[in-house]
Amino acid sequence: MVPPVRSRAEDVRPLLEMAAIRKSFPGVMAISSATFDLYTGEIHALVGENGAGKSTLIKILTGVHQMDAGSIRLDERPVSFRRPVDAQQAGIATIYQEFTLVPALTVAANIFLGHEVTGNGLLDHRRENRLAAELLGRLGAEFDPDTCVSDLTVAQMQIVEIARALARDAGILVMDEPTAALAPQEVSHLFGVLKELSGRGMGTIFISHRLDEVMAMADRITVMRDGATITTRGVDDFTRTDLIEQMVGRPIEQEYPRNTASPGETGFEVRSLSGGTVRDISFTARRGEVLGLAGLMGAGRTEVARLIFGADRKASGEILLDGRRLDISSPRDAIRSGVCLLTEDRKAQGLVLKASAKDNFALANLASWSRLGWIHQRREQRRFADRTASLNIRLAHSDQPAEELSGGNQQKLLVARWLETNSEVILFDEPTRGIDVGAKYDMYLLIGELAAQGKVVIVISSELPELLGICDRILVMRRGQVAGEVCDASKGTQEEIMALAV
Amino acid sequence: MHSDVKPPVAQTPSRSRGGGGSRRFFTDYGMVIVLAGLCLLFSVLTLSEQHPVGAAAAEDIADNIAKIVPGGSTVLIMAQNSDEDAEFVRKLSENIGGANMILLPPATGAPAVMRGRLAELDSRSRTFQYIITTNNHSATIRLILSQFPAFSDVKVIVPQSYKWPTFLLPDNIRNVANQITVIAIIAIGMTMVIITAGIDLSVGSMIALSAVVVAWLVGQFGGAQASTITMLLAALGGILVCGGVGAFSGLMVTGFRIPPFIATLAMMQVAAGLAYIFSEGKPIYQLPDSFVLLGRGTEPFLHIPNAVILMLVLYAIAHVVMTRTTFGRYVYAVGGNLEAARLSGIRVKAILFSVYTICGMLAGLGGVIMASQLKSGAATYGLTYELYVIAAVVVGGTSLMGGEGRILGTLIGAFIIAVIQNGMNLVNVESYTQKVVLGLVILGAVLVDRIKQTRMNRKASWRGDKAAA
Known part of the structure; x- marks a missing residue:
């Protein structure tokens, strides 16, 4: 095992050692062989593609799953956790993507939930608030312990979760995709907090898809692939390309395939669009062009897409395709006019999770293979088979429920749905969020292909390298308006975008 | 897309559904086995000397x-x-x-x-x-x-004389089928409503409303001498009035976002009140003898009651609608994920409005059948029937969370309830005990559903791990 780079020789003492872990689920080997360790004051990142076994490994550590074979040692003592509570009591705090806070309670009440501060058998609110304020102060939080959790932002809730871990004297902090829902400045604040905690000896395990952040934050990185830990190295021993190659298990040439289509005429035009937080947005997009939409969280990117698509009611504005005014007041109108939107949250807004993959695919397209309400099932099956083959969607069978698919396949399934509508304008909102490197690459190729077919492609993304890599032109939004434009994305920089965005 | 850029790992976990057909049948229609078991149980319990007549x-x-x-x-x-x-x-x-x-x-x-x-x-x-x-x-x-x-x-x-289960006598089987028709027919509409993650509590009152409206209309236009056409129009009237009540619930749910539970709870009171107003609180009796044809008549060959045939036809139609038409597909989609359905261009309000209207019309038909069975209309009909209807749907495997359920499952659910009631009558279980047993059966059905769901979720959450990992 490579020792952590930062630790001085005398206090190199593993906080946690997981060795030869194996775990299988009925029919599938989830983890064939995993070895992982964590040192005091270390930030150790765990990376890998979807299905590589990261979450399973973490869930074994936190007592959610039980391992079939292997050993876990905590402070050099063997332990075994049968339930999540066991792991918590041993000082392992886990912060999942979905928070476990009670929205209706105050920050202080949440921090001490289950370990309430009492005096004479009654709750001691004053002392609880004081202790909570102290913890929050250490974490650089600027909100009151009295605040109701439902009034907090996602980033603030995360801080409350961390405060809760501290209140329980956790020695190990496990964070699953902590930055997925954060704006850039919130991410840097979180990282500041984590660095501070690790300076006090907290060991942090940190799962992320965002390789830039992993490279910036971690002391060491462990790569998992196909249910096994492939390598563990200090962060300085990895290059970004190395890391990706280790994750996918083969050399890659290029992370972002650039659009090679030559943009044609102006196909799509938005004139003084307003509604919700969006004020007076105008822009044009040419056929064959990939137009990016950048901006901070809450800048109104998603809102613009939803207004165009008719998902939200627009206050004013015109939308034109090839010079023709489109009359869109509902998603139904938009689809009929040849505009479609791949929403940012595929589970909440895209998929009917319990329904089969085929039914999900068919949802927006039933009219094209039904007559007087009668579904022509053979034609449906044929269209579905064609699309799944061309998009390389992996299914056990066409009736497999959407909820059983991996994130990448779910996303492709939604793309298949929208491609089948033969739309001319395709809005992608965070098309690669939460999907693995291979599926991301497929998505980039697809976006390029659509542009090459002369479609209007608009991509919203929080990952600036991605936007710079695949777009021809990028509009930057700030507070509901267009703040500026990067005319040639291939020459643009992240700094340029950020300067416009904040 | 390039298949060669796909990581090999994504290929491995294509979990097979083990054995396909038979296993799916048991998870989808496992209640068939419960029903068969109950029939067997009551057959054994009611085995006795039968004297031919x-x-x-x-x-x-x-x-x-x-x-x-x-x-x-x-x-x-x-x-x-x-x-x-x-x-x-x-x-x-x-x-x-x-x-x-x-x-x-x-x-x-x-x-x-x-x-x-x-x-x-x-x-x-x-x-x-x-x-x-x-x-x-x-x-x-x-x-x-x-x-x-x-x-x-x-x-x-x-x-x-010979040994044979009383339960399995043709007369008794006809009896079971006939007893369940009203509940089973309304349960078709209820299944659709529940699949959209809604509920309709007003169906019991609508039985009374429809029965009263039909009897009142026949009474107004001919009474005991009314013609067949009059009776058919009167039946249509009862069905349309209840369809109107259902449509009103649908409007409240879609247009004003009133939770279905509340909207239909209110309509339950309204419909019951209207039934009393129409009938002035008294049963309406003056009906022609031929009025009972629907409720008591049978076809000439196997002596299957007409109402049972109507029920089976309606189930066949509903099954086809729910599995083979766009409407059915949309009902499932709206219940499974309303927002995703809306963003896919589905007119979700129209779908929701339709299912409440259909449910109302079927409740109206149930009222017509009951009036025909009893040859009268009274505001007291159908009391607490909504509970039996909902029980049939739930026992039939439809999830109250919406998005899942099968029409034929509901038919089986209705039969399970009818068989339990009939069987307990045959073995002389008193009616109070019957209530207790029926309640436990409903609880058991939901429990089975829960366990199944938890298991599915565990699988899905493991899938989810992979997606989030």
């Missing part, structure tokens, strides 16, 4: 009489005046008429009439050797016979 009894005797009765004997057939006794006498006279024996004119009627007939024969010193009757009259006849010393040698012949 009517035509069956006549045939049994006709088949065996040559072995029992020597040639040239004189035979008297005795029975009472019920339909099946008349059938017995007629069939028997026909079948043994040609045999080598003398047949006296049959003696049919109440015990007093039977005795009078024997007295008359006695006074004329007319002798005979055999009386043929059915098992349920043999004791009475022997008693009467003992009062005539002249006939002390006369033997009483009855058809052979």
Whole structure:
């Protein structure tokens, strides 16, 4: 095992050692062989593609799953956790993507939930608030312990979760995709907090898809692939390309395939669009062009897409395709006019999770293979088979429920749905969020292909390298308006975008 | 897209659905097994001596009489005046008429009439050797016979009895089917509503409203002399009124976002009140005899009740609608994920509005059937029926969370409830205990659903791990 780079020789003492872990689920080997360790004051990142076994490994550590074979040692003592509570009591705090806070309670009440501060058998609110304020102060939080959790932002809730871990004297902090829902400045604040905690000896395990952040934050990185830990190295021993190659298990040439289509005429035009937080947005997009939409969280990117698509009611504005005014007041109108939107949250807004993959695919397209309400099932099956083959969607069978698919396949399934509508304008909102490197690459190729077919492609993304890599032109939004434009994305920089965005 | 850039790992976890067909059948229609088990249970519990009556009894005797009765004997057939006794006498006279024996004119009627007939024969010193009757009259006849010393040698012949479960008698099965029709028909609409993650509490009141409206309309336009057309229009009226009530609930749910539970709870009161207002609190009786054709009539071959045939036809249509049409697909989609359905261009409000309207119309039809069964309309009909309807849907495997459920599952659910009630009646379980058992059955069905769901979720959450990892 490579020792952590930062630790001085005398206090190199593993906080946690997981060795030869194996775990299988009925029919599938989830983890064939995993070895992982964590040192005091270390930030150790765990990376890998979807299905590589990261979450399973973490869930074994936190007592959610039980391992079939292997050993876990905590402070050099063997332990075994049968339930999540066991792991918590041993000082392992886990912060999942979905928070476990009670929205209706105050920050202080949440921090001490289950370990309430009492005096004479009654709750001691004053002392609880004081202790909570102290913890929050250490974490650089600027909100009151009295605040109701439902009034907090996602980033603030995360801080409350961390405060809760501290209140329980956790020695190990496990964070699953902590930055997925954060704006850039919130991410840097979180990282500041984590660095501070690790300076006090907290060991942090940190799962992320965002390789830039992993490279910036971690002391060491462990790569998992196909249910096994492939390598563990200090962060300085990895290059970004190395890391990706280790994750996918083969050399890659290029992370972002650039659009090679030559943009044609102006196909799509938005004139003084307003509604919700969006004020007076105008822009044009040419056929064959990939137009990016950048901006901070809450800048109104998603809102613009939803207004165009008719998902939200627009206050004013015109939308034109090839010079023709489109009359869109509902998603139904938009689809009929040849505009479609791949929403940012595929589970909440895209998929009917319990329904089969085929039914999900068919949802927006039933009219094209039904007559007087009668579904022509053979034609449906044929269209579905064609699309799944061309998009390389992996299914056990066409009736497999959407909820059983991996994130990448779910996303492709939604793309298949929208491609089948033969739309001319395709809005992608965070098309690669939460999907693995291979599926991301497929998505980039697809976006390029659509542009090459002369479609209007608009991509919203929080990952600036991605936007710079695949777009021809990028509009930057700030507070509901267009703040500026990067005319040639291939020459643009992240700094340029950020300067416009904040 | 390039398949060569896909990581090999994504190929491995294509978990097979193990054995496909049969296993899916059990998870989808596992309740069929429960129903079969219940039928078996009640068959065993109600196994008893069955005494043939009517035509069956006549045939049994006709088949065996040559072995029992020597040639040239004189035979008297005795029975009472019920339909099946008349059938017995007629069939028997026909079948043994040609045999080598003398047949006296049959003696049919109440015990007093039977005795009078024997007295008359006695006074004329007319002798005979055999009386043929059915098992349920043999004791009475022997008693009467003992009062005539002249006939002390006369033997009483009855058809052979046999062991058979009372539960499985054709009459009882028809009875079970007939009892469940109203609930089962309304449960079609309820299944659709529940699949959209809604509920309709007003169906019980709508039964009463429809029954009253139908009876009132028939009363207004002809009463006991009303024509068939009038009755059909009146039935349509009842169905449309309830469709209107359902549509109103649908409007409240879609247009004003009132939770379905509240909207239909209110409409439950409104419909019940309207039923009382229409009927002025009194049952309406003046209906033509032919009005009972729907509720009590049967088809001529297997004597399946007309209402049961209507129910089966409606289930067949509903099954096809829910599995083969865009409407059905949209109902599932709206219940599974309303927002995703809306963003896919589905008119979710129109779908929701339709299912409440359909449910109302079917409740109206249920009311028409009940009025026909009882040959009257009263505001007290259908009380607490909404609970049985919802129970049938839930027992049939439809999830109250929406997005899942099957029409044919509901039919099975309705039958499970009917079989339990009927079976408990047959084995003399008192009605209070029946309520307890029925409640536990509903709880059990939901529990099974929960366990199934938890298991599915565990699988899905493991999938989810992979997606999030």
